[in-house]
Amino acid sequence: MKIIGADIGTMNIVTASMMEDSKMQFKTMRNMFLPISTDTLETNELTDTQLDYVVQKDEDGDDKVYILGEDAFRFSQIFGSDIRRPMSKGVISAGEIDAIDVLTVMLEKLVGKVEVGKSIYSIPAQAVDLRTPPVLYHEKVFNKIFKALGYDSKGINEALSIIYSNCRNSNFTGIAISFGAGLTNVCCAYKGQPTITFAVSRGGDWIDENVASSTGTVLSRVTSVKERELDLINPVEGKKKEKRVREAITFYYEDLIEYVLNVFEEQFNKNADGLSIDEEMPIVVSGGTSKPHNFVELFKKVFESKGDFPYDISEIRHATDPLNAVGKGCLIYGLWENSKS
Ligand SMILES: Nc1ncnc2c1ncn2[C@@H]1O[C@H](COP(=O)(O)OP(=O)(O)OP(=O)(O)O)[C@@H](O)[C@H]1O
Numbered sequence: 001m002k003i004i005g006a007d008i009g010t011m012n013i014v015t016a017s018m019m020e021d022s023k024m025q026f027k028t029m030r031n032m033f034l035p036i037s038t039d040t041l042e043t044n045e046l047t048d049t050q051l052d053y054v055v056q057k058d059e060d061g062d063d064k065v066y067i068l069g070e071d072a073f074r075f076s077q078i079f080g081s082d083i084r085r086p087m088s089k090g091v092i093s094a095g096e097i098d099a100i101d102v103l104t105v106m107l108e109k110l111v112g113k114v115e116v117g118k119s120i121y122s123i124p125a126q127a128v129d130l131r132t133p134p135v136l137y138h139e140k141v142f143n144k145i146f147k148a149l150g151y152d153s154k155g156i157n158e159a160l161s162i163i164y165s166n167c168r169n170s171n172f173t174g175i176a177i178s179f180g181a182g183l184t185n186v187c188c189a190y191k192g193q194p195t196i197t198f199a200v201s202r203g204g205d206w207i208d209e210n211v212a213s214s215t216g217t218v219l220s221r222v223t224s225v226k227e228r229e230l231d232l233i234n235p236v237e238g239k240k241k242e243k244r245v246r247e248a249i250t251f252y253y254e255d256l257i258e259y260v261l262n263v264f265e266e267q268f269n270k271n272a273d274g275l276s277i278d279e280e281m282p283i284v285v286s287g288g289t290s291k292p293h294n295f296v297e298l299f300k301k302v303f304e305s306k307g308d309f310p311y312d313i314s315e316i317r318h319a320t321d322p323l324n325a326v327g328k329g330c331l332i333y334g335l336w337e338n339s340k341s
C-alpha cells in the first residue's frame, strides 16, 4: 500500500513519501492556478511544454486551460490576469467554484492515482479570530478528493504533525508553531497527545497586506523584499524606501509573535483544568513565515520580554527543514498507524 503525507497549505502543497531506499521524498506545488481561454492559448501549443496544466470545461461547456502552480504565477504576468488560489486562510475557499477540480488535479500530479493508498494530510485548527468555512467541511472535501485518487485519508492537525517530525527527543511533548501564509497554527502536545490547539488568522499574507498599506508599497514588492532581503535582528542597509519597508516588516513580525503568545495564554487560561504539565518542553517554530534570518532570535526576544508563560520552556528552536516539517510529520503518523494495524 502506498502511504503518503500531505501538507495542504494556503500557499504551498507539500507531499512526502518513502522511497525504496528508505529516504523521504518531498514534492511541492504552489497552491495557485490561472484559467486561460483557449482563444488565447491553443491546447496543442501546450502539449510539448513542461507546464503543469489541465483542460476543463467551464460553466458554458467551453474548454478552458488551467495553468497550475508556479507557472500560473509567471503566466499571470505575461497575460496580465490575476492569479487564483483554491484556498484562503487555511481552508478551501468559499468563493472559488473551481477549487475542488483544481486541487484534485494538483494532488494527482503530486502523488498519482493508486489502487490502494493511505493519505495523512494536514488540517488547520479553526481560527479563533475569524469566521472561516468550517474545517470539518474542508476535511470532507479532501477525503473525497483523495478517495477519487484511490487513497483512504485522514486529516491531522498541522502543528501536531510538526511535533511528530521534530519532537522525538522530548518524547513528543512540546509546543509547535507553524507560521504559514494564511494562518498561524499552534499545538501543545504531551506525549503525542494534543492538549491545546488553535489557529489565528495572521501569517505571511497578513504581514504583506499590512506592510503594503502602512508604507504605500505594492503587495508583490513587499512579499519579494520579505522573502529575499530580510534580517529580523540586524537591519539590512539599503535605499531609504526599502529600509522603511523592512522596518515595517520587522514591526509586523514582532506583533505577530506577540499576538500568538497572547492567544496561547488566553487559550491556556480558558482550559486551565487539567492542563498543567510539570516537565520542561521545547517550542519549535516552523513554516514559510519563519524563514527570514534571525526569526528564532526575534521570537526569543519577544518571548523573554513578555515575562510569564504558562509552561517551563527548555529551548526555542527552528524545525529542521521548515517547509517540509508538516508533510514529514504526516508521513511519520501514516507509517506508525500502518505498522500498528
Ligand atoms: N524566505 C522567506 N522569508 C519570509 N517569508 C517567506 C519565505 N519563504 C516563504 N515565505 C512566506 O511563507 C508563507 C508560506 O508559508 P507556508 O508554505 O508555510 O504556508 P502554507 O502552509 O501554504 O499556508 P497555511 O499554513 O497558512 O495554510 C508565505 O507568506 C510566504 O511569503
Ligand SMILES: [Mg+2]
Pocket (backbone or CB within 6 Å): 007, 008, 009, 010, 158, 178, 179, 180, 181, 287, 326
Ligand atoms: Mg501550513
